[in-house]
Amino acid sequence: MRNYFDKNLFHHVFNSNEFKGWLLSRRWFGDKSQLSNLSFKVSIKYFNTISETIFLTTIEITSEDYAKSYFLPMIFYEKIQDILEPKENTRANVVKLTENTFSKIVALSVHDDQKEKILYLNLIEAEYCVLFWKKMLFDKKISETFPNMSMELTLYSEQFEDEINMSKVRNLIEASLYPERYEYGLEQLGGGNTTNLLFLLHISNKKFAQQEPISYVLKSYKEYSGSLEPRKLFVLVKNNFPNAPKIYGTIKIQERVTIGVLEDVPNKGNLGDIYWKELNHMIISVFNRVSDDFSSLEDKDNMSAYIKEYCADSLKVSEKIGFQIKHLQEALIVQNDNLYSKETVQSKDYLKDYSDKLNNMVNRIQNNMNKGSEGAFYKSPKITSILIDITDIIEKFLSEFDVDQIIIQPVHQDLHFQQILYNEINGENTFYFIDFEGDPQLSEQQKKQKFPIEKDFGSFLRSLSYIKFNTLLNFIEKEFVDKERFEVPAEFLFNLYFRKTSKITQKHKKLEVALKLLNLWEKKLMGKILEKSLNLHFTLINYFTLERVLHELDYELLFRPGNIIIPILGLKEIIDKH
Numbered sequence: 001m002r003n004y005f006d007k008n009l010f011h012h013v014f015n016s017n018e019f020k021g022w023l024l025s026r027r028w029f030g031d032k033s034q035l036s037n038l039s040f041k042v043s044i045k046y047f048n049t050i051s052e053t054i055f056l057t058t059i060e061i062t063s064e065d066y067a068k069s070y071f072l073p074m075i076f077y078e079k080i081q082d083i084l085e086p087k088e089n090t091r092a093n094v095v096k097l098t099e100n101t102f103s104k105i106v107a108l109s110v111h112d113d114q115k116e117k118i119l120y121l122n123l124i125e126a127e128y129c130v131l132f133w134k135k136m137l138f139d140k141k142i143s144e145t146f147p148n149m150s151m152e153l154t155l156y157s158e159q160f161e162d163e164i165n166m167s168k169v170r171n172l173i174e175a176s177l178y179p180e181r182y183e184y185g186l187e188q189l190g191g192g193n194t195t196n197l198l199f200l201l202h203i204s205n206k207k208f209a210q211q212e213p214i215s216y217v218l219k220s221y222k223e224y225s226g227s228l229e230p231r232k233l234f235v236l237v238k239n240n241f242p243n244a245p246k247i248y249g250t251i252k253i254q255e256r257v258t259i260g261v262l263e264d265v266p267n268k269g270n271l272g273d274i275y276w277k278e279l280n281h282m283i284i285s286v287f288n289r290v291s292d293d294f295s296s297l298e299d300k301d302n303m304s305a306y307i308k309e310y311c312a313d314s315l316k317v318s319e320k321i322g323f324q325i326k327h328l329q330e331a332l333i334v335q336n337d338n339l340y341s342k343e344t345v346q347s348k349d350y351l352k353d354y355s356d357k358l359n360n361m362v363n364r365i366q367n368n369m370n371k372g373s374e375g376a377f378y379k380s381p382k383i384t385s386i387l388i389d390i391t392d393i394i395e396k397f398l399s400e401f402d403v404d405q406i407i408i409q410p411v412h413q414d415l416h417f418q419q420i421l422y423n424e425i426n427g428e429n430t431f432y433f434i435d436f437e438g439d440p441q442l443s444e445q446q447k448k449q450k451f452p453i454e455k456d457f458g459s460f461l462r463s464l465s466y467i468k469f470n471t472l473l474n475f476i477e478k479e480f481v482d483k484e485r486f487e488v489p490a491e492f493l494f495n496l497y498f499r500k501t502s503k504i505t506q507k508h509k510k511l512e513v514a515l516k517l518l519n520l521w522e523k524k525l526m527g528k529i530l531e532k533s534l535n536l537h538f539t540l541i542n543y544f545t546l547e548r549v550l551h552e553l554d555y556e557l558l559f560r561p562g563n564i565i566i567p568i569l570g571l572k573e574i575i576d577k578h
Contacts, residue, residue, distance in 0.1 A: 005055065007044055007047040009106070009108075010044060010055065010057065010074075011042075011043075011044050012106075013104060013106065013121065013123075014042040014044065014059060015042050016104065018102070018104055019042075019102060019104070020035075020038045020042070021038065022102045023042075023061075024036065026125075027194055028070075028194060028195055028196065028197065028223075029222075030068065030194075030223075030440075031068065032558075032559065033558040033559065034063075035063065035066075039063055040061050040062060040063040040066070041061070041062050041063065042059050042060070043059065043060045044057055044058075044059055045058045045059065045060050045224075046058040046150075046253060046254060048151075050135050050136070050149075051131075051135055051142070053075050053076050053077065053083060053131075054074075054075050054126055054132055054135055055073065055074050055075075055076070056073050056149075056253070057073065057074065058070065058071055058224045058253065058254075058258075059072050069223070069224040070222050070223060070224050071221060071222055071223075071224045071253070071258045072125070072222075073125070073126035073127065073132060073220075074123045074125065074126055075123070075124050075126045075129055075131065075132060076121065076122065076123055077122050077124070078120070078122065080094055080097055080122070083131050084130075084131075085130045085131070085184065087130075087183070087185050088129070088130055088186065096128075097124055097128055100124055100125065100128065101122050101123065101124045102121075102122070102124070103120075103121065103122050103123075104121045105118060105119070105120055105121070106118075106119040106121050125197070127197045127199060127218070127220045128186075128188070128197075128199075129186075130184045130185070130186045133184070133186065133199075133201060133218060134179065134184060136251060136259065137153070137175075137176060137251075137261070138175050138179040138182075139176075140179075143176065149253075150253065150254045150255075151251065151252065151253050152250075152252040152255075153249070153250075153251050154249055154250050154251075154252075155169055155172050155176075155248060156169060156247065156248060156249060165246050165263070168216070168248060168263070169248050169249070171203065171214050172203075172216070172248060172249060172261065175203055181205060182203050182204065182206065183203075183204050184202065184203055184204075185202035185204075186199055186200070186201055186202075187199065187200045187202075188200075189217065194440060195221070195222060195223055195437055196219055196220055196221050196222055196437070197219075197220040197222060198217065198218070198219055199217070199218045199219075199220075200215055200216070200218070201215065201216045201218050202214070202215050203215075203216070215264040216261050216262065216263070217245065217263065217264050218259065218260075218261060218262075219259065219262060220258065220259055221257060221258055221259070221260065221437070224253075224258065225256070225444040226255075226256040226257060226444070227257050227260070227437055228436065228437060228447055228448065229257075229260065229435070229436040229437045230250050230257050230260055231339075232332065232410070233245065233246070233247040233262070233436060234247065235331070235332060235334055235340055235410075236331050236332070238334065239331040239332075239333075240331075241327070241328065243324065243327070243328065243431055243432050244328070244432060244433045244436075245262045245263040245432065246262070247260060247261070247262055247263075248261045248262065248263065249261035265421060265423075265432045266423045267421035267422060267432060268422060268423055268424060270417055270418045270419075270420060270421050270422070271321070271417040271418075271420045271421075271422060271431075272416075272418055272467065274313050274314055274317055274422070275314050275317075275417065275463075275464070275467050276467055276470075278312075278313060278314050279311065279314070279467060279468070279471050279518075279521060280474060281310060282306060282307070282310035282311055282517075282521075283471055283472075283475050283514060283517065283518070284475070284478070285310060286310070287475075287479070287510070292506065292510075294509060294513045297513045297516070297517060298513075300520065303516070303517050303520050304520065304524070307517075307520065307521050307524055311521065315524070315525070315528060316429070317422070318525045318528035318529045319528045319531075320429070320431075321420070321431065321460075321529060322457070322529045322530060322531050323531070323534070324433075325415065325456055325457065325460065326453070326534055328433050328456075329409065329411055329453045329456065332409065332410040332411065333409060339410070339448070340410050341409070342407055342408070342450075343407070343408050343409070343450060344405050344407055344408075345406050345408055346404070346405060346406075347401055347404055347405055351397075351398050351401055351543070354547075355394050355395070355397070355398045358543075358546060358547060358550065359391055359394060361547075361550045361554065362387050362390055362391055362394075362550065364554065365387060365550065365553055365554055365557060366384070368554070368557050368558065369384065369387075369557065378564055378568070380498070382498045383498075383568055386568065386571050386572055387571075390546070390550075390571055390574070390575065393546070393578055394546070397539055397542055397543055397546075397578075400539060401537075401539045401540075403537065406537075406540070407452065408449075408450040409450050409453065410450055411451050411452075411455050411456045412433065412436060412456050413438045413442070413447065413451065413455065413456070413459075414435065414437070414438060414439050414440060414459065415433075415456040415457075415459050415460045416459055416462070416463045417460075417463040417467070419433060419434055419435050420432070420433055420434070421434060441551050452537070452544075453536070454536055454537055454540035454541045454543070454544055455540075455544045457529075457536060457541050457544070458540070458541045458542070458543065458544025458545040458546075458547070458548060459544060459545070459548045460529070461526060461529065461530075461541065461545055462545050462549060462552075462570070464522050464525055464526065465570050465573070466552075466566060466570075468518045468519075468521070468522050469493070469565075469566045469569055469570075470566065471518065472493065472514060472518060473490065473565075473566075474489075475514055476489040476492045476493065476511070477489045479510070480507055480511070490562070490563075490565040492511065493565055493569065494565060496508070496511055496512070497569060497572060542574070542578070545574070546571075546574055549567050549570040549574070550567075550571075552566070552567040552570070553567035553568065553571070
């Protein structure tokens with residue numbers, strides 16, 4: 001039956017509405033709202049088989065005025081157990097793989113045969129299975145054929161000067177030479193990323209079963225555009241920057257990186273875990289302590305004491321992270337390399353272009369809001385007026401910036417709490433910056449551009465505001481919402497900001513006091529992160545924070561309109577502060 005698997009069959013299947021619907025369900029598949037009518041076309045730009053069941057494809061999605069390409073390796077199976085290693089054959093894993101499987105019955109007309117062949121097709125993204133990684137990384141017979149398939153596997157060791165990283169690369173090379181000596185385990189990381197699939201591969205030597213396996217992060221770059229991440233990681237290694245994962249290997253298809261093998265850095269989680277945990281604990285604990293007597297929370301010194309008591313780790317991290325971000329940005333510079341050098345531009349021209357870009361985003365959001373149903377709460381005049389006021393704020397930023405020139409350089413572009421891992425040893429934190437693929441809102445060419453360093457600080461600070469409002473929503477749901485009356489936390493938050501009443505109830509007072517405490521928390525952490533010696537331009541930080549909020553609003557409006565209250569309030573705060 002597998003003799004019938006060819007490019008034509010996959011082209012037919014990929015263009016079925018069932019498969020298009022399956023594609024739309026993938027988190028990494030972008031522009032869902034634009035393609036939701038399934039009128040797009042799927043073209044197979046690259047097709048090869050590396051075994052009887054594994055098919056490598058790159059696909060191009062096209063519709064009117066739209067084109068985007070993806071790396072899409074697939075595994076075919078009749079029985080799912082046939083493609084699993086013994087360690088993978090668990091109930092939980094089988095359920096997960098089955099839920100992610102695309103299934104279709106295909107009728108084939110076969111030459112010189114009067115009868116149709118019925119094919120029961122089960123396809124799953126190949127990255128979810130150890131079989132795929134064994135074939136791609138550790139099967140010498142297959143890797144030797146890569147040049148004939150316009151593919152290239154590269155494992156790096158020369159770039160490393162330390163024994164630990166050199167040994168990890170040598171371990172990969174040895175596993176490819178003697179795969180029968182090793183066992184492999186696989187677990188997914190990231191919970192479903194928006195531009196990639198991320199897995200942790202454990203390799204253990206059968207001869208030394210008692211030893212801890214060596215682990216690697218496997219990254220499948222789903223957007224087939226040539227990820228910038230491997231090159232940035234090379235630069236960081238070259239500059240001896242210790243706080244980012246090392247890159248051990250890549251696989252290219254037609255000269256574009258599709259797979260990266262990265263260091264598994266030791267960590268206890270991301271920075272968001274610290275801020276989120278402490279802030280939620282503080283807001284619940286403080287109001288349990290004060291009960292209905294809010295007098296102690298009317299005093300700023302008392303609120304500061306609560307923040308110091310409950311958010312000690314957040315304050316400690318915030319004192320260091322601004323300098324760590326600056327060190328990262330310094331490590332992204334390579335002299336005599338046009339892509340990784342600093343440039344000086346005229347601020348008037350640069351900010352005029354950026355202001356035009358932000359105004360275009362506002363116009364697009366306004367148009368999308370106008371297309372919404374009449375009953376949508378975001379059509380409230382109080383919300384639509386915010387977008388009008390934001391255009392005035394953009395003009396204000398432009399007119400107030402009084403520095404003639406701006407320095408631009410390579411930056412992270414998408415820096416938020418989940419992009420920074422931390423590890424604690426003897427009470428001291430070490431930070432690791434991850435995901436150097438660039439701002440997901442930018443095109444391939446735009447990601448190659450340089451930016452002021454304030455772009456990273458603006459997007460990072462936006463994470464504080466996002467956690468603040470999410471904490472407040474959780475607090476509202478726990479303390480205020482009457483579930484029998486079908487009340488919604490976002491409505492309480494909307495009323496707090498937009499529907500002031502002369503009659504102040506105990507609930508309103510409690511909510512206002514909670515917001516004051518959270519605002520002070522945010523202000524204190526921002527003050528520690530943006531230490532004066534960093535020499536940052538706050539107007540530029542405001543530009544990039546505003547850009548981040550507009551991207552959030554655009555995304556939520558298209559995909560999760562019930563969640564737009566947080567970016568709306570982010571815009572309102574920017575207006576109120578300026």
